Amino acid sequence: MIIEETRFPGLFVIQPKVFEDERGYFFESFSAANFEKATGVKADFVQHNQSKSSKGVLRGLHFQREPYAQAKLVRVLSGTILDVVVDLREGSPTYQQHFSIEMSAEDKKQLFVPRGFAHGFVILSETAEFFYCVDRPYAPNFDDGIRFDDSSLNIDWKLDKLSLILSEKDKGLGTLNDAAGKFKF
Structure with a gap:
């Protein structure tokens, strides 16, 4: 397994x-021990x-x-898909910046997203199945988000904005400024 740290800590x-x-093929999709050895991050997905x-x-x-x-x-x-994250950790060298990566079933890439990031993705193929593990359970009263089209982020979602399909919840998300101060680096 090759683990590459991005410029986002x-x-x-x-x-x-x-x-x-x-x-066919076989691969080990994740090893907690190998990941911790390579990154120093202990991941306990629940x-x-x-x-x-x-x-x-x-x-x-x-x-x-x-605390969720x-x-x-x-x-x-x-x-x-195109996967996008935004660093919300005040004090981080990449605070309020975004990172995007195209990922597919064929390339088998994965992304480890630490706490303190907003996360989203858009489907680029006709359909896509997306799988993710989290280290804390869903807590609806602590659920939050940022609008996909926040002008201060200027994210290129690779598709025409008018062709995007969003839930009502996602249409009503706040701005990057609303998320300020939620996390510390």
Whole structure:
């Protein structure tokens, strides 16, 4: 497994080692011991989530406020997505900046997102299945988010804005300024 730290402290792209032959393929999608050895981060996932969406569906940018902030390990089971995170940790060198990465079932990339980031993704293929693990359970009273089109972020979602499909909840999310002061680095 190749673990690459991004310029965002604690945000890692993981490329598993894939063993392929005429029967198909096998890979270890995650090893807590290997991840901790390589990064110094102890990951204890308590909930696994999966979604299936059509092209243009945008989910996010979501986060949970303390004390229920979540670290996430995300990957694509089928299709292609653009995954986007925003660093909300005051004092971080990448505070209020975003990181995006295209991920697919074919490339098998994963992204480890530490606590203190907003997270979202958009479906670029006709459909996609998305899987993620979190280290704290869903806490609806601490659920929060940032609008996908916040002008201070200027995120390129790779699709025409008018073709994006959002939930009513996501249409009503606040701004990046509303999220200020929620997390410390």
